[in-house]
Amino acid sequence: LKxxxxxxxxxxxxxxxxxxxxxxxxLGVLLIGLAVIFLVFITFVxxxxxxxxxxxxxxxxxxxxxxxxxAAQQISENASAGLAxxxxxxxxxxxxxxxxxxxxxxxxxxxxxxxxxxxxxxxxDENLLICVISTYKNxxxxxxxxxxxxxxTGELQETYELEEKINRTIKAYWGTNNDPGLVYLNExxxxxxxxxxxxxxxxLNDLEIKSLYSHRKTSLSYFTGAKxxxx
Amino acid sequence: xxxxxxxxxxxxxxxxxxxxxxxxxxxxTKQRYIKNAVDNTxxxxxxxxxxxxxDRDSLLNELRKLGNFEEESIVLKSGYMDQxxxxxLEPYTLGNVLDRGEIFSxxxxxxxxxMISEMERNTADENSRLYFKASAxxxxxKKQENL
Numbered sequence: 001l002k003x004x005x006x007x008x009x010x011x012x013x014x015x016x017x018x019x020x021x022x023x024x025x026x027l028g029v030l031l032i033g034l035a036v037i038f039l040v041f042i043t044f045v046x047x048x049x050x051x052x053x054x055x056x057x058x059x060x061x062x063x064x065x066x067x068x069x070x071a072a073q074q075i076s077e078n079a080s081a082g083l084a085x086x087x088x089x090x091x092x093x094x095x096x097x098x099x100x101x102x103x104x105x106x107x108x109x110x111x112x113x114x115x116x117x118x119x120x121x122x123x124x125d126e127n128l129l130i131c132v133i134s135t136y137k138n139x140x141x142x143x144x145x146x147x148x149x150x151x152x153t154g155e156l157q158e159t160y161e162l163e164e165k166i167n168r169t170i171k172a173y174w175g176t177n178n179d180p181g182l183v184y185l186n187e188x189x190x191x192x193x194x195x196x197x198x199x200x201x202x203x204l205n206d207l208e209i210k211s212l213y214s215h216r217k218t219s220l221s222y223f224t225g226a227k228x229x230x231x
Numbered sequence: 232x233x234x235x236x237x238x239x240x241x242x243x244x245x246x247x248x249x250x251x252x253x254x255x256x257x258x259x260t261k262q263r264y265i266k267n268a269v270d271n272t273x274x275x276x277x278x279x280x281x282x283x284x285x286d287r288d289s290l291l292n293e294l295r296k297l298g299n300f301e302e303e304s305i306v307l308k309s310g311y312m313d314q315x316x317x318x319x320l321e322p323y324t325l326g327n328v329l330d331r332g333e334i335f336s337x338x339x340x341x342x343x344x345x346m347i348s349e350m351e352r353n354t355a356d357e358n359s360r361l362y363f364k365a366s367a368x369x370x371x372x373k374k375q376e377n378l
Contacts, residue, residue: 026237033241037248044252051259058263062270062367069277070370073332074315108315109370116317116336116368227372 049212056120056209057218063117064204068222070113071106071130072200075099075226094228096197101132101226103143103151110202121207129173129203131166135196146173159194166201174205183221198226254347258361261297261345266365268293269337273367276337280329280373282307287325290339298363299343306338312370331374340364 018027076099088095107130114124131144140159145151146169156162163185170183183203185194206217272290276282287305294300308320309327312334320336329335341363348361 023233026234029234030237030240033237033244037241037244040245040248044248048255048259051255055259055263059266062266066273066277066367066369069372070312071315073370073372105315109312110315112312112315112317113368113370117366 045212049214053209053211053214053216056211060118060121060204060207060209060218061220063114064202064220064222066117067110067114068200068202068224071110071202072101072224072226074102074106074109075198075228076102096228097135097137099198099226099228100134100141100143101198101200103130103132103145106130106132106200107145120210124204124207127205127207129166129170129205131162131201131203133162133194133197133199133201135198138196140194140196144169159196162194166203170203170205185223194223198228200224200226251347251350254345254350258345258347258363262363262365264297265294265339265363268297269339269365269367273335273337273369276329276335277369277372280331280333280371280375281327282323282325282335284325294339294341298341298345300339300341304339304342306340308336308338310334310336328375329371331371333371334368335371336366336368338364338366 015027017023019025087093107125107128110128110130111125126147129144129146131142134141136155140156140162141153142156142162142165143151143153144166152169154165156165163183166183166185183201185201201221201223203219203221205219207220209216209218268290272282272286275286287302287307291300291302291305294304307323307325309323309329310320310333311318312332317334320334323335344360344362348359351361
């Protein structure tokens with residue numbers, strides 16, 4: 001114990017000597033310098049971590065764009081119609097009645113294109129919601145498929161009712177474990193993104209993005225029309 | 232301890248951090264620009280259904296400003312899709328017109344590793360090099376009239 005005490009005192013004196021101005025005070029400079037470097041290092045690692053996260057989030061977002069535009073092409077065979085059947089002869093408007101996106105093959109298309117563009121994540125199908133919309137007898141016909149479950153179909157009178165329908169499905173499926181993000185289609189009776197037509201909507205819940213050390217989660221959504229040809 | 236000795240320790244440490252930060256910033260920024268350039272080209276093909284030699288040249292010019300890229304650095308492929316399953320992709324010939332529903336893919340990779348790769352690399356192992364690379368796979372939207 002005595003020996004330990006002496007050693008402790010010896011080091012304490014050495015430390016004091018290092019801090020003292022008489023002996024140059026270099027130890028103080030060294031300690032402050034190392035502390036500053038440590039702070040800079042922590043900041044740098046955090047910046048690098050966030051930077052990698054934003055890069056990967058952009059990759060996922062672009063992948064979502066490619067995947068949804070590809071999935072929107074899975075339309076039924078009668079989609080390409082000529083002037084006589086493709087347009088209303090009184091108003092000249094495009095007739096989209098009954099043209100549907102096949103939900104099963106659009107999910108497959110989405111998954112194969114998404115995984116080609118964003119290779120980091122496995123099990124995307126578990127976090128995916130796809131909703132396809134078409135018009136039928138002046139009503140909005142929808143079909144929603146969540147994860148690997150079977151599709152739920154239904155009809156809505158007005159287009160603005162769709163946002164609530166999607167959000168209710170998201171809450172019902174993912175709302176028990178955590179608070180899921182909500183989808184905004186800017187829908188109200190006055191203005192909304194959805195028209196009575198053929199559309200596809202995709203939502204990815206809590207996509208896990210691995211960065212330098214952190215694992216962040218983000219939800220992405222994308223909405224597009226089927227771009228139906230009329231020649 | 233003299234202040235001079237303290238600075239001998241601190242200054243190289245600060246310099247190392249500075250260079251590593253710069254190398255990381257260089258890699259991160261260029262990598263983002265390269266991905267953007269590839270995406271812009273892919274979008275153009277997605278809308279028009281064709282990639283011309285001038286499209287390839289303008290992409291190459293843009294990539295050359297950011298890293299070491301040659302003609303062989305750009306790999307173009309195309310293929311088909313059946314009920315959501317992707318077929319085997321085959322090499323794409325420039326100027327070949329693709330129809331709606333076909334798949335187009337671009338992959339670019341620099342032939343020389345990035346600055347951060349040169350700084351961090353300990354061995355001569357090729358696999359440890361960090362190259363600039365980006366890819367995009369899209370589905371053609373344009374229905375071709377003349378096909």
